Amino acid sequence: MNVELALPTRKDENFRYSDIAALGTVWPIVTEEIVVAEGAEQTLQIVETGAGAVARHIAITLGKGAKFDLRVLTAGPAYGRIAVDVRLAEGADFTLGAAQLATAEETLEIVTEVTHAGLNATSEQIVRTVLAGKSVGTYLGRIAVERGADGTDAEQSVRAMLLERTATANARPELEIYADDVKAAHGCAVGELDAQGLFYLMSRGLTPPQAKRLMLQAFIAEAFTGAAGEEELSAAAIARLEAIL
Amino acid sequence: MLKIDNLTANVADKPILKGLSLTINPGEIHAIMGPNGAGKSTLGYTLGGRPGYEVTGGSVDFAGQDLLELEPHERAAAGLFLGFQYPVEIPGVSFVQFLREAANAQRKGRGEEPLSGGEFLKLAKEKAGLLRMDMDMLKRPVNVGFSGGEKKRAEMVQMGILNPKLAILDETDSGLDIDALRICGEGINAIMRAPDKAVLLITHYQRLLDYVKPDFVHVLAAGRIVKSGGPDLALRLEEEGYEAVVQEAA
Numbered sequence A: 001m002n003v004e005l006a007l008p009t010r011k012d013e014n015f016r017y018s019d020i021a022a023l024g025t026v027w028p029i030v031t032e033e034i035v036v037a038e039g040a041e042q043t044l045q046i047v048e049t050g051a052g053a054v055a056r057h058i059a060i061t062l063g064k065g066a067k068f069d070l071r072v073l074t075a076g077p078a079y080g081r082i083a084v085d086v087r088l089a090e091g092a093d094f095t096l097g098a099a100q101l102a103t104a105e106e107t108l109e110i111v112t113e114v115t116h117a118g119l120n121a122t123s124e125q126i127v128r129t130v131l132a133g134k135s136v137g138t139y140l141g142r143i144a145v146e147r148g149a150d151g152t153d154a155e156q157s158v159r160a161m162l163l164e165r166t167a168t169a170n171a172r173p174e175l176e177i178y179a180d181d182v183k184a185a186h187g188c189a190v191g192e193l194d195a196q197g198l199f200y201l202m203s204r205g206l207t208p209p210q211a212k213r214l215m216l217q218a219f220i221a222e223a224f225t226g227a228a229g230e231e232e233l234s235a236a237a238i239a240r241l242e243a244i245l
Numbered sequence B: 001m002l003k004i005d006n007l008t009a010n011v012a013d014k015p016i017l018k019g020l021s022l023t024i025n026p027g028e029i030h031a032i033m034g035p036n037g038a039g040k041s042t043l044g045y046t047l048g049g050r051p052g053y054e055v056t057g058g059s060v061d062f063a064g065q066d067l068l069e070l071e072p073h074e075r076a077a078a079g080l081f082l083g084f085q086y087p088v089e090i091p092g093v094s095f096v097q098f099l100r101e102a103a104n105a106q107r108k109g110r111g112e113e114p115l116s117g118g119e120f121l122k123l124a125k126e127k128a129g130l131l132r133m134d135m136d137m138l139k140r141p142v143n144v145g146f147s148g149g150e151k152k153r154a155e156m157v158q159m160g161i162l163n164p165k166l167a168i169l170d171e172t173d174s175g176l177d178i179d180a181l182r183i184c185g186e187g188i189n190a191i192m193r194a195p196d197k198a199v200l201l202i203t204h205y206q207r208l209l210d211y212v213k214p215d216f217v218h219v220l221a222a223g224r225i226v227k228s229g230g231p232d233l234a235l236r237l238e239e240e241g242y243e244a245v246v247q248e249a250a
């Protein structure tokens, strides 16, 4: 077991937008280590819908050709931090589909560090953040492609939706590539709900919260597509959206 | 059913509707024609309650209620339907999901029981059939990737499902091919021709009026109704153009 001892400060790049006071209440974080053997497949679903503070650090090591499918829903905590480190050997595949939904003064963050250490490994990360009130939502996503990890394919799709202008979205994708023949697509966007679409839905009789919920449901859907627990994740997300709107 | 009295409205602080009056009784079909930019769509959006369409004067009574006091969804529940000139695409939201929620939201607003999944699908199938639209299209995201004509046809399917008292149809005919025009025209008649319903058709052409015969035709120019008449006014406009008719009215 690996335990980080000193409480970080906001000077630490990985905790730049954290709620350090809330983090202190759950510190230190015990790193959850997961090792997936060569050729094996594993899935993990993290659903944090309780109130209070939660901070998790998960370190995943994928052997040759191993596959890992991680889904995350953070929707409820006053402070929620999910940090994931992944190391991929040759031909390994990592999928992250994550949604975080926040309102009021909540601070939610997802921090990933995906390291392609072998040839032809693939990773895909989809992160959707919905922010109401004065909440803060952050995604810090670092992708490192080590020397020799040629043929890497690393994709990141990061989007945040601000329901009110008082909310704050932070997104920082980072790419560090020391190999050849690397495909790395990343995009991040912060937006607001389409006013025309909302009016269209309301003109058919949907109340404003219903119209917004429907559009947000569509916005986060991609994060859960293909997950073993897709329905359960969606239902939990919808319940939180209904509470927020 | 609808009584618009001296309505004035701004869009982006610019006066667009400049004292528009119009009365529509139950059982009537009215057509509004008029030059591009006259304010026809603005009238539709203002009646629908679209944000950004600011009413600066006048009144609108809809079936005994002050329409302008209602939120867009309340207007829908009260029985108003707006067929969009440019239906909006909403990625990720399927027609069936959205329409079932919309139908049930309206029913709730009126104190009625919600439709079950089965009841809704039966209704949707019937109305899609009426407009000769494949049910599979209603499983797709709202209007996404639909052709211009398909979007207009989907608007009519929605109207059929929601069964409004008053439909304001903004250029429903534009984008429709010859067969689709007939199908939509017949659809409008089937859904809306009733003694307790009314239609306001916004159109540029006589072709739709061949199928949906109006009782009254109005010319909207520069934010006002400048001339009203019977069905023959549309024919005259088609022959002589707006300019002559508008000048004669001035």
Ligand SMILES: Nc1ncnc2c1ncn2[C@@H]1O[C@H](COP(=O)(O)OP(=O)(O)OP(=O)(O)O)[C@@H](O)[C@H]1O
Residues within 6 Å of the ligand: B011, B012, B014, B016, B034, B035, B036, B037, B038, B039, B040, B041, B042, B043, B085
């Ligand atoms: N958001 C806006 N900002 C500024 N002007 C606007 C805006 N929306 C509409 N207008 C103006 O309002 C006027 C009326 O537009 P409207 O769309 O109602 O015309 P219309 O009669 O429906 O025309 P068409 O026959 O081309 O559909 C036009 O001059 C248009 O440019």
Ligand SMILES: [Mg+2]
Residues within 6 Å of the ligand: B040, B041, B042, B085, B170
């Ligand atoms: Mg128009």
